[in-house]
Amino acid sequence: MTKPSQPPFTGRTEDRRFLTGAGRFVDDIELGRQAYMALVLSTHAHAEIRGIDTTTAAAMPGVLAVLTGADVLADGLGPVPPFFMPKLWGGPDGYGTLRPILVTDHVRCVGDRVAIVIAETRDEARLAAEAVDIDYAPLPVVTGARAALADDAPRLWADCPTGNLSCTLRLGDAAATAQAFAQAEVTLKRRLISPRVAPSSLEPRACIGVHDAAEDRFTLYTSSQDPHGFRAVIARNVLKIAESRLRVVSPDVGGGFGLKAHMHPEDALVLWAARRVGRPVKWTATRSEALLTDTQGRGQEVEAEIALDRDGTVRGVRVEAWHNLGAYFWGTATPPIFFSLQLIPNTYTIPAVDLTTHAVFTNTAPMSVYRGAGRPEATFVIERLMDEAAAEIGMDPAELRLRNTIAPEAMPFTTPTGMTYDSGDFGGMIRIALDRGDWAGFAARRDAAKGRGRLRGRSITSYVEVAGVMNERMEIRFDPDGALSIIAGTHSHGQGHATVFSQMVADWLSVPLDSIRYVQGDTDTVLIGRGTFAARSSMLGGTALMRAKDALIERAKDMAAIVLEADRAAVEFSDGMLRVTGTNKAIPLTEVAKLYYLPAGPANALGIGLSGAGTAAGKPGAAPNYPNGVILCEVEVDPETGAIVVDRMLALDDVGRVLNSTICEGQIHGGIAQGLGQALLEEVTYDEDGQLTSGSFMDYGLPRAGHMPHIESHLLEVPCTTNPLGVKGIGESGAIGAPVAIVNAILDAVRPLGVGSLDMPVTQVRLWSALRAAEEMRGAA
């Protein structure tokens, strides 16, 4: 393990634009003759639609069109399948829903899209949308995944052969695990919940549809993490047109967190509406619409068991889980289902696991990826079990972890869920955290807190992330004047790619940073790309960019050999120059680039233009990388009020080779903030009728500056062996480790008072209630 040394960071190239209000987000784009779309959303969680009366709305001022599901069918627009199903990752077939962009006769969640209104102004569209009269016949509602599996539960999809169950994923070895449990000295079982949370990007979803009737070609401006993915789904499934007839542009994007990794119905609706009314059509979600209609993250209930011996040797883990899919199998819902099981073995040598999760339809908004996407759920399960086990056998929780940690010499190490870790010093990380976080000095801090009437608790959390899914393509292209562009298949929406990728190219090619233009997010410009999610861009974007650079230099050598009158094999590249080995003959790369664009000369034979493209591959089919880390957390609880203060947050992260330490630490801070939100504040709630009861930021608690502790972050480099840059991902790390770190620390503080279980979010009220209940139990005893 080494500590990265980095040149001083002088800010991100994109920050000036963002901080001075010069960013260009979808809602900043105003097109000529632009009209506006408003949504008519289901007010029922489950109902038949008996009729839709649009006459009043259609006659209202400024209204250009009122469209319903019947119009969708009449125009031959297709439904949207899941982006992919578990089968693609070697899982079960499962039942995948085909979701029309407007429903026709059946609503399955509050916020289901029933109709749209297009009008001259946003307000006219909204007022008319309120006047669309829908005759609903309410049906029974089910919002919980386990309740939805009951025999008498209302069924959402009549043609799903397994009722409300989409699929069941099983991993591990049930027989070996049963044997491990039978032989173990201690077993314990806990019910654990990762509640639904709202991604809550700062910029809500927004899109503009444009139809060019002359060319019969569409343009979609949308706030997207994956423009090519949007194009594929909308062109193939909904509009049923060639992908070349749809251009998707995703300009500056104010946060994605997985929410914008998949299209939502509005992305197709604005295109269709634009063709219908012959004008550009814009839609921007209000925050209320976002909370109602965005995909949500997490939403998993788990019955988890661990078997171990009293010396701390973990023998097995058994899990049955229920993932609440919501009303549809939508977008990228598959990864959370997989990762929530696959990462349960975490950094430990657990010999036997038996893991099952059921993906279940309910009358709630669809679940999909959210920062971490199953990894926080898995980490929550295993790390809660480790702390419970440590308490049960009376062992220091750090000691229990160290006894079971995979040794660096064991790398590559394949877990019983089939993850092959290439590198990592998990035990070393824990030991460094214990030292830096003064684990040994905790007793004194706990006693001091007691003197102030506070209960102090601590936790140490180990986590591993899997990063680098799908392949990626990057391109470097010189212009005739010797300046160059990076054409990225990845998509930065806050990650700082324009800075990091440009810096890498500037270093490799010895060209000035300001001669590099960074281009992304336009399907007309970028040949193909997968966008950015799941902490994939450093490894896949970075490696593909390096290969693009290599390809470009190889091509530059062809020209250099001609103009330097040298043997092609003798041309080498260093410090921005193409040189002939053993001579002082050399030519700058930028001059070679210019020669490639001359109207005559060697380019006639070599072909015009100097560019290079590179590809990198990840999971499935190629190895991903496994970022990992440790969080040491200490909290203080007021036993009277239940108030919680997160007092210490030490995050150690092995991100492989560090490309930019400041941006890495920013990712860790942001991830921990979202993890803290999940641990203490955030929960999407529905009442028994399926009505959303956390429908605004007046009710849905997001973390604020005042909630945040000081974060002490350390980056430690254990180079990854599966990519030439040695990098690992970073984008999700904080969000994976933080929730369980905080919950375990709180439980450590209150366990002596008899509180043994707390569900997230551990709000002050929830902790106060648990403390009072424990008090009554003690009183009764």
Add this chain to the structure above:
Amino acid sequence: MNTFDIFRASTLDGAVAAFRDHGDAMYLSGGMTLVPSMKSGLAAPGLLVDLSAIKGLRGIAREGNMLRIGALTRFSEIIASADVATAIPALGAMAAKVADRHVRNRGTLGGSVANNDPASDFPAAVLALGATMVTDRRRIAAADYFTGLFETALEADEVLAALEFPIPDAAAYAKHAHPASGYAVAGVFVARFGDDWRVGVTGSGEEGVFRLTQAEQALQQGGIKAAEGLNLGELELLDDATFPAAFRAAAIGWLLRDALAQL
């Protein structure tokens, strides 16, 4: 949001006349409650009568043993006021706990008190300090002013012009803020005038802001120590899944202690 007309009144009489003439009007002060209500469709007035240009409705003045604050005075002005800081610093501290900086720069004392949102802060001070509401037509004592959730003694067209706060010997406010909205889940304002104690509680009452008479009696009889361990289980408090009545009762207990500790 509905389409609506807006009339910027220059006098109180003109505002009231415009309100009466229209029939479907609402008064606009800082707009921090009304505008979001209109955006979400909870309010849809045909006319907004904007009070912000009326002279004399804004400002802070100490008059003997009384602090007069114009109804259109913004929270940020109460926070910054030297008169408030010397006369009733607890009011400045309370204003600093309202919402966020943006709201404090727009939101007004009068708007908060006229709306009588059960979760807003200032009604607790109005009740505990025994303030007088000065309107365009009369003076209303605090005891007669709050009549229920979002209900006050104000007539439909009546405009709150100023509040007169008697200056106590000591006062303090403690608040448990909702983690999302920042509104008071419970807020306790204590004031002492000589040997006379008054305690106003906002955020939790089933009927809105109320005086915590148990605490007042205990304080009168035994001083600050007597206010420990009061039985607040009989209070009629709001009860919901997020903040059960039992939690609110307990919170009122510790907030009372915290407020008294500030004195």
